[in-house]
Amino acid sequence: MSCLATIAGVRLLVHSEQALLLDFSALSPAGPGPALMQKIQTVRQQLPALLGSHLLELVPSYTSILLIFDLLQTDHSSVGQALASALPLWLNASAPAAQGKVVELPCYYSAESGPDLHQVAALHQLSVAALIRLHSQQQYQVYAIGFAPGFAYLGFTDPRINTPRLSSPRPLVAAGSVAIADRQTAVYPAPSPGGWHLLGNCPVPLFDLNASPMMPFAVGDTVQFVPVERSEFLRLGGQL
Amino acid sequence: MTRPEQQTGLWVLQSHSGVQLQDAGRFGGAAAGLTQGGAVDLTSARLANALVGNHNQVSGTCPAVLEITLGAAAFRAEQPTLLAVTGAAMPLLLNRQPVARYRSLLLQPGDLLEIGYSRAGARAYLAVAGGFAAPAVCGSVATVRREMVGGLDGQGACVSAGTLLACSGYQGADPAISLPYLQHYHHQSLRRLALVPGAQLTQAAPDFAMLLQSRLFRITARSDRMGVQLGGEPLPASASQLYSEGICLGAMQIPPSGLPIVMLNDHQTIGGYPKCGALTRRSAELLGQAMTGDLVRFHWCDAAQALLQERQRLQQLQQQLDMLSAQWAEVIIAGGQHD
Numbered sequence: 180m181s182c183l184a185t186i187a188g189v190r191l192l193v194h195s196e197q198a199l200l201l202d203f204s205a206l207s208p209a210g211p212g213p214a215l216m217q218k219i220q221t222v223r224q225q226l227p228a229l230l231g232s233h234l235l236e237l238v239p240s241y242t243s244i245l246l247i248f249d250l251l252q253t254d255h256s257s258v259g260q261a262l263a264s265a266l267p268l269w270l271n272a273s274a275p276a277a278q279g280k281v282v283e284l285p286c287y288y289s290a291e292s293g294p295d296l297h298q299v300a301a302l303h304q305l306s307v308a309a310l311i312r313l314h315s316q317q318q319y320q321v322y323a324i325g326f327a328p329g330f331a332y333l334g335f336t337d338p339r340i341n342t343p344r345l346s347s348p349r350p351l352v353a354a355g356s357v358a359i360a361d362r363q364t365a366v367y368p369a370p371s372p373g374g375w376h377l378l379g380n381c382p383v384p385l386f387d388l389n390a391s392p393m394m395p396f397a398v399g400d401t402v403q404f405v406p407v408e409r410s411e412f413l414r415l416g417g418q419l
Numbered sequence: 420m421t422r423p424e425q426q427t428g429l430w431v432l433q434s435h436s437g438v439q440l441q442d443a444g445r446f447g448g449a450a451a452g453l454t455q456g457g458a459v460d461l462t463s464a465r466l467a468n469a470l471v472g473n474h475n476q477v478s479g480t481c482p483a484v485l486e487i488t489l490g491a492a493a494f495r496a497e498q499p500t501l502l503a504v505t506g507a508a509m510p511l512l513l514n515r516q517p518v519a520r521y522r523s524l525l526l527q528p529g530d531l532l533e534i535g536y537s538r539a540g541a542r543a544y545l546a547v548a549g550g551f552a553a554p555a556v557c558g559s560v561a562t563v564r565r566e567m568v569g570g571l572d573g574q575g576a577c578v579s580a581g582t583l584l585a586c587s588g589y590q591g592a593d594p595a596i597s598l599p600y601l602q603h604y605h606h607q608s609l610r611r612l613a614l615v616p617g618a619q620l621t622q623a624a625p626d627f628a629m630l631l632q633s634r635l636f637r638i639t640a641r642s643d644r645m646g647v648q649l650g651g652e653p654l655p656a657s658a659s660q661l662y663s664e665g666i667c668l669g670a671m672q673i674p675p676s677g678l679p680i681v682m683l684n685d686h687q688t689i690g691g692y693p694k695c696g697a698l699t700r701r702s703a704e705l706l707g708q709a710m711t712g713d714l715v716r717f718h719w720c721d722a723a724q725a726l727l728q729e730r731q732r733l734q735q736l737q738q739q740l741d742m743l744s745a746q747w748a749e750v751i752i753a754g755g756q757h758d
Contacts, residue, residue: 181616181617181618181620181621181722182618190618192617192618193615193616193617193618193722194617194618194665194667194670194694194697195615195617195667195668195669195670195696195697195698195699195722196615196697196699196700196722196725196726196729197667197700197726197729198667198697200618200664200665202618204662210662211662223450235446236446236447236449236450236455237449237450238449238450238664238665238666238688238689239450239665240662240663240664240665240689241662241663241664242662242664243662243664243665244665245449245664245665245666245667247667249478250726250729250730251477251478251730251733254723254726255722255723255726256723323663323689324450324451324452324688324689325452325663325687325688325689325690326452326687326689327452327565327566328448328451328452328453328566328568329451329452330452332663369567386451388556388557388568392451393448393451393453394451397450398450
C-alpha cells in the first residue's frame with residue numbers, strides 16, 4: 180500500500196499526502212557508498228527538469244531522496260508515472276549524466292584550532308602527524324546535509340581513526356571546526372553546540388544564504404581536506 | 420525606546436519569544452539543511468490577511484503576519500493601522516475595551532491593542548493591511564530562531580518589546596469586514612487527526628497500527644515549532660536503525676521511548692528515527708493549535724484520499740479568501756480606502 184512501485188531498483192515510498200521517498204537502498208546491499216551516491220546525485224540533478232513547478236523540495240541523503248510535490252498540481256501516481264519512464268533511462272545510461280565534483284577544503288590542524296587533536300591521536304595510539312595524514316588523505320563523499328544549515332556529513336573515515344562522540348557535548352563549537360564522530364567527519368558551518376571531536380579548522384565559509392548555490396558542494400560531491408600552516412590559515416581569513 | 424525618524428508602524432509594547440514573523444514558509448533550501456518554517460496554522464494566517472485586504476491565494480505566498488503563541492502581547496499604533504487577529508481564542512482589548520477577533524480593526528495613532536492569554540488554541544495570527552515589511556531570505560521572511568534565519572532582521576530575531584514593526588498606514592474608515600463565526604478556528608481539547616501510513620509502518624510490530632489508532636495521546640510541554648512530543652502509553656518501538664533520510668512536515672517519528680514525536684514547521688530536514696507515517700497538512704495545523712494537556716486520537720487515512728481531501732479543503736479556503744476579496748473590492752469602489 181505505501182510502496183507505490185519499484186522502478187529500476189528504486190522503491191517509491193509514500194511519506195505523506197504530498198511526499199514520496201525514493202529509496203535507493205536495494206541498489207547497494209552493502210550500504211551507502213560512492214557508487215550509490217553517484218546514482219542518487221544523477222537522479223537529484225534531473226528531477227527539477229522532469230517535474231518543473233510540481234516539485235516543491237528535494238532532500239537527498241545516504242540512500243534516499245525525499246521528494247515533496249505540490250498537491251494542487253499533481254499527485255503520487257502522476258509523479259510515479261513520470262519517474263517510471265525517467266528512472267531507467269537515468270540509471271542505466273552507460274555514461275552517468277552527473278559527475279560529482281571534488282572540492283578541496285583547507286584545514287589548519289592544531290591544538291589551538293582543534294582542541295581534541297592530541298587526545299584523538301592518543302586514543303588511536305597514533306602520532307598527531309599520522310592522524311592528520313589519515314584524515315586528510317581520504318576522499319570523503321558528502322552523504323547528507325542537515326542538523327543545521329550547511330552541516331555536511333562526510334564519510335567514511337579511515338577505520339583506524341573512527342572515534343566515538345564526546346561523552347557530553349560542548350556548549351559551543353567555533354565556526355569552521357573540522358570534527359569527527361563514528362565513521363564520519365564534518366565542518367561546523369556556524370557556531371553551535373556539538374558532540375564531535377575537533378581536529379582543526381577550515382577558514383573557508385561553507386554556507387552563505389545569499390550565495391547561489393548556498394554551499395560549495397552538494398550531496399554526492401567529494402570533499403578532501405588539505406592541511407595548511409597557521410600563516411596560510413590566517414591569510415585565508417581563519418580566526419583563532 | 421528610540422524613535423527612528425521617518426519610520427512608522429506598530430510599536431511592540433509587550434512580547435516574548437513566541438511572537439514571530441511568519442509567512443507560507445521557505446522552500447528550495449532543504450537540501451542545504453534549511454527547514455521550511457512558516458505559520459503553523461497557515462489557514463488562520465491566510466484568513467487574517469484576507470480580512471485586512473491582503474489578497475492571497477492558497478497556491479501562493481502569504482504576506483507576513485505575526486504568529487502569537489499562547490498570547491501575552493501588546494501593541495500601540497503610531498499611525499492609522501488596519502489589522503485583524505485570527506486563530507486561537509485570545510482575549511483582545513482595544514483601549515481596554517473587548518473587541519472581536521476575525522474582524523478588521525482600525526487603530527488610530529496612540530491606540531493600544533492588548534492580547535491576553537489564550538483560552539483555547541495555541542497560536543493566533545495578526546495581519547496588518549499591506550503586510551509587515553521584512554527582508555526575505557531565500558524567498559521568505561519566516562522566522563527560524565534555531566537557524567538564525569528570517570524575521571525582522573533576516574537573522575532569526577523574534578519580535579521583542581520596544582520594536583517598531585514597519586508597516587503601511589491605512590487611509591479611510593474601518594470597512595468592518597468580518598468572517599462568520601462558523602468559519603473561525605474552533606478549539607477542541609480532544610481532536611481526531613488524520614495520519615497517512617508511511618512505508619516504515621510495515622517494519623513496526625504487527626499490532627502497532629491498531630494500537631496507535633486506539634490510544635489517546637496527550638500534548639506535552641516538550642513541544643515547540645520543531646515538533647510536538649506526545650505523552651501516553653508507549654507504543655512498541657522498532658529497534659531498526661535507519662540511515663538518516665529527509666523528513667517532511669507532519670512526519671510521526673517513533674523514537675526508542677515509544678512515544679511519538681510529530682514534526683512541525685521548524686523540523687530538522689533529515690533524521691534517522693523510524694517514521695510510521697505523516698499527519699495530513701490540515702491535521703498538522705490542528706496539532707499545532709493544541710495546548711499542553713490537550714488530547715489527540717489518530718486515524719489512518721490513505722494517501723490518495725488524504726490528497727483529495729486536502730485539495731477540497733484548499734478550494735473551500737480559497738472561496739473564503741475570494742469572498743473577503745470581493746467585500747474589499749466593494750470598499751475600494753465605494754472610495755473607502757484610498758483618497
